[in-house]
Amino acid sequence: MSRLNRSTHPAPVFPERILQFGTGVLLRGLPDYLVQKANSEGKFNGSIVVVKSTDSQTDEFSGQDNLYTVAVRGVQQGQDVSETTVVSAISRVLAAQTQWKEILLIARNPNLQIIISNTTEVGLNYVEESIFQNPPQSFPAKLTAFLYERFRSVGGSKAKGLVVVPTELVTDNGLKLREAVEKLARFNELGKLFTKWLKFHVRFCNSLVDRIVTRPTDEARQALEQEQGYEDELLTFTEPYHLWAIEGDDRVKQTLSFASASPSEIIIDEDINFYRERKLRVLNGSHTLTMPLGYLLGLETVADEMRHPTMSRFIESLMLEEIVPTVPHYSVAGMDQAAVAQFARDVLDRFRNPHLDHLLLNISLQETAKMQARNVATIQRYYSQFDTTPKYIALGFAAYLLFMKAVREEDGKFYGEITVPGGGILTYPIRDERAGYFYGDWKTVKPKDAASIRAFVQSVCADADLWQADLTALPGFVDAVAEDLKSMLKDGVEKTLDKAMA
Known part of the structure; x- marks a missing residue:
């Protein structure tokens, strides 16, 4: 049985519009899945470049051309649900430990609009460190380094600001991440112009995600692979229910245009x-x-x-x-x-x-x-x-x-x-x-x-x-x-x- 790839499952290639920190099943089963849905309906037409921080191994993604399967199984409103989707929204996966310079180059991409993260609850904690390491150790330091590179490459342009949506299960996760980035900017003496650009043109959104996403059992994996006719090392199982609530204004709604494909599942409101x-x-x-x-x-x-x-x-x-x-x-x-x-x-x-x-x-x-x-x-x-x-x-x-x-x-x-x-x-x-x-x-x-x-x-x-x-x-x-x-x-x-x- 062949492994899932773009030869057996051709998919369009879209500009990289989202940078994502994290490769876990929650991100694959909710944000990435929803972006895929919007792409399928022609409502976003953007791809996701993913940063892996835990180790330098990305073979599980590259080995199947960054495709993976989301199997939705369960009961919703009394009805059995069984749906299978091949997600092609991820363009590439880069390892922070070995490809940090390549990651920083993405900051110069004029199509980039959005940053998403999921790094566990402690991942948003402030750590006093230099952002000029290769790579910085903490996620806030990595993000600060990336935003500083973005600022330098676009000359402080308002039009090239970004929307940052952390999905870590922390109250006011967007505000907490902004605070850590601002502290790191001061500690690293990045200057008043960067601080001003950060304040007015980078929007940090509080958000919450709600979907139970798991890896399949060996039995479930074998059954689905037999059904679909291919092997998938990234096979992701999830329930039908899903919700992504994001705190934001009209600018956020306009930037996160993929939300229009899932109005009941993606709620963008000034109070969530x-x-x-x-x-x-x-x-x-x-x-x-x-x-x-x-x-x-x-x-x-x-x-x-x-x-x-x-x-x-x-x-x-x-x-x-x-x-x-x-x-x-x-x-x-x-x-x-x-x-x-x-x-x-x-x-x-x-x-x-x-x-x-x-x-x-x-x-x-x-x-x-x-x-x-x-x-x-x-x-x-x-x-x-x-x-x-x-x-x-x-x-x-x-x-x-x-x-x-x-x-x-x-x-x-x-x-x-x-x-x-x-x-x-x-x-x-x-x-x-x-x-x-x-x-x-x-x-x-x-x-x-x-x-x-x-x-x-x-x-x-x-x-x-x-x-x-x-x-x-x-x-x-x-x-x-x-x-x-x-x-x-x-x-x-x-x-x-x-x-x-x-």
Whole structure:
């Protein structure tokens, strides 16, 4: 069977109008997919040049002429959906580690209009460094270097300004990225004219993306490749539901002309807070609070969680009883509390999608940063509204602390262990920049000593550097988390969950 390529699947070549930082499945399954849709309808006629920062290997893209397949599988409005699209919107993929000078040359492209990124939550953090390295290390530094090259090549032209749309799951991601770029401009002394051009002609848009996108199981891959008649190393599975909300004005709407092909899925508005909060708290917040518990139970995927009788009840109770009531809403149809509750019920159906292999370990990446961004405000709002401890959130938080318990360190990497059904031991990576912090703190805990467990929880909850808040100020929260953690250490995760849902 031949590999997917442009010989077997001819596709038009369009000017490079978008620069994209990131090669992950989310970008392939949502922004790139939507650009492909617009190109197919003749409403954009532009391609995407992609920057890969994680390593220098781009063979998986070049080996199939930058084509890949998006398989949409699931249920939408009671109807089974099964659609397959070959995406040809990517023109080339360049590795920042080895092709940085070539990437900077793209800044001189007069057709370039848009920059998109997805570099995980911590990827937007400011790092004080020179932008003149080859390449700079952080994403904001890479972006600053690129924008400075753009400024130099166009002479500060208004007409050659850019629209930057980060898709990282961070509140006000556009504003945060702009702040980091402005700091780097000052640190690198790039001058007042560049700062002025940056301020008036580069638009940073807050945005949110909502689509569950995964890599296929081996079985699903084989079945689809047999059906389509070609091999695809970049095969991407996704659900039917998708939304991309972008904060912007008429200039942004005009620049992001591909949005006209998907008016229901791409929302460009001057205020997207409702959509952002609804998705961040209900879908993402639920993932972050339930992933540790599900994984510690020995489950592998989100669908596995929903098939587990007790775990599925926990997820539903957490979402509908403790998260939904705290989501900010407006007194207008489609943006009221009923819309939030309906969104939550839709999310539960999306979690049950049997076609998506949404691995819990993939959700665990940078779990601490996600917990702060997605759930701290929810906890605070719950206390403000109900003046009591959210018991399901407390249990999820306790499971998170247990998930962060590393049993060993190897070459700066940390690993935890769980006992799986049948008595075996499974080692898992803790891919979190705070893993070392917890590795040290867990050494103070004696599993059978309630006082040491509570002291550990008290210390973690009081750390404002972690949470941008003092969680010990919330009455009863530390006690509830400590009690759940003590129970999991003594009786096991499953018995603790059963007791909580009894």
